[in-house]
Amino acid sequence: MSGGKHTAPGTQVVTGAQAVIKSLEALGVDVVFGYPGGAIMPAYDPLLDAELTHVLVRHEQGAIHMAEGYAHATGEVGVCIVTSGPAATNLVTGLADAHMDSIPVLAITGQVARSAIGSDAFQEADVTGITMPITKHNELVQSPERIAAAIKEAYHVARSGRPGPVLVDIPKDVLNATLVWEWPERVDLPGYRPTVRGHGKMIREALQLIAQAQRPVIYAGGGLVRAGADEELHAFATRLGLPVVTTLMARGVFPDTHELAVGMPGMHGHYAGVKALQQTDLLVTLGARFDDRVTGSLEHFAPHAKVIHVDVDPAEIGKNRAVDVPIVGDVKVVLGQLLKVLDDKADDASFAPDAADWRRHLAEMKRDHPLRFEQPETGVLKPQTAIRAVHETWGDEAVYVSGVGQHQMWSAQHIPYTRGRQWINSGGLGTMGFAVPAAIGAKVGVGRDTPVVAIDGDGCFQMTFQELATAVQHDIPVVFCVVNNGYLGMVRQWQHLFYDDRLSQVALPQDCPDLMKLADAYGIPGFRVQTVDELDATLAKAHEITDQPVLVEFRVDPDEMVFPMVPSGASNDEVLESADEWRARLAASGQ
């Protein structure tokens, strides 16, 4: 950094803008996603001399989704920086997304000068006001001396406890003012003390409950991924022989290839995953929050189950479902504590439940109720076939990022994930337009050697594909796959099933835009797959390109639907495995 002028020995006078950059450097941040503008411009000047990489996006929503993708993939805080007013409001969707999925993000926004705040000045918006309900915390920085502490606190709050987005809004005159640089040694937040270790008594009670269970199941949620608890989960589940169901947010944290893996629960979960939660007598809930997309009708959910609930956020415990053994703590630490007790008790009567029959039953369900779809030998390409082929091509090393809709559910169902952070998607908010920028951010995070493959829908893709330019300009070689079914497929599926196939405003012309020309316009290779025959050869060609972004389009059967499905609001007992089953049920009910 060019830095400020030195006054007395040991003191350095810097501008507020320089303090922002120095703070980020002090935190070890190496990349920020951003977009300049009037109020934040002071901070873009010292950026020129900083040890930071800045990725220039094409829309501020892209910046925050990239920061999210980076955070998802690395577990580190993703940082984005944008100007005031419209730029800051463009972050709103991403902040809400990060809030719902507990993604650590630090957003720095410019604000109009202090003297202009409240005057409806040019590009003024009450950003801390707007984002209060969708951030873990936020702050309008009122003085230059406060900058370093505000950023340090924000970073700390974003990543600790239950992670989440934190926003720091800095007025332009504060950025331009000078101050004596000082990096605060510690964070003073007297009201913020996340509980990390679980209560010893509860740990024992949980183990006792598990020992007595006949049909126990681990209900594994995204909190395990956030905590990086893959190993502890694996040790715990295998030690006690507990079957594991992984939610949409937790896919991979327990390998799908493991014999104890039962699949995904919820509205479009695997049949065995859904049923396991319905039939269990003990839910060992780890970093999951009883989301309505998992539980279906809450009153019919897991009717026979006692509940152990481990979560770092005490407010999640008991929020939707009454709990028998609550454990507040970081799920990685708590699993460590549980394992420790098991180790200490090695010679004692085992805590492992007698659940061999149950495991056999689940294995049979898995075998007898696989995902169902039919791929004709010739002709139309099924989306599931395409997605399976993508996995076969880029393999287990790759990170997969999806948009929202049918392609998301097929990607969650049909790819066997083997580690946490291998699967990135927008679960809580269900944000279309997430995949392209999030995949770019993820790729920046994981680096050259790990392929990052976005699997997007044609609708989602058109919401944020302008970020292809960002990938090209910054040489970020993501594989962008578009599952083009010519429809807002998931909405169409609902209109088909629940609105008597009256299709309202869901058609997107399959060849507008022409994605091959679009790839061309961005100067990247484009590949189109229209039939099963072309699939392998074309993907092989795309796979060879590793030094620049690639676009692959699959023209797939628009009629294909996602199953299994639990109709919205229904009991999970009513899980449907095919459209025929749905029609038969309608006919039986006389509709």
Next chain:
Amino acid sequence: MDRHTLSVLVENKPGVLTRIAGMFARRNYNIHSLAVGPTDDPRVSRLTLVVGTEAVQLEQIVKQLNKLVHVLKIVELDAGESVQRELQLVKVAADAATRSQIIELADVFRAKIVDVDHDSITIEAAGNPGKLEAMIELLEPYGIREMVRSGTIALARGTKSITDGAKLRMQRVV
């Protein structure tokens, strides 16, 4: 639905009240009354919140409040074991014939007459919400012109203080 009184210590930082009120609005919880003021420590303010809710939801409210970074401490004050007060100003229609009756009534409630005019009297009363409601009921027949009530403020009985210990332990976190 029961009424619960929550006493909340918060850091005296900009936007704290908005955050708290916003949390209630966002989660569809109902605030019955809210009173805020400084404490003996200028860095700390104290809110007294009265909410009408079931116990299950109360637990969730407390947990969600606790998540706010500037919230230092929350205690529920049991109605029986705390002193609860509201301040009320009420302007009652009064003429020569009714004035003395109204003054007598005010006396019974140990309320003060703070303003008198040709055809009205303004009464200031402090007390627990039940007492104030009883007074209003008796004044109603005379014709209430206007009234205003503060939110409830409350302190636990006895020597115990919720600020003990919680008083800005400016604690080292990192």
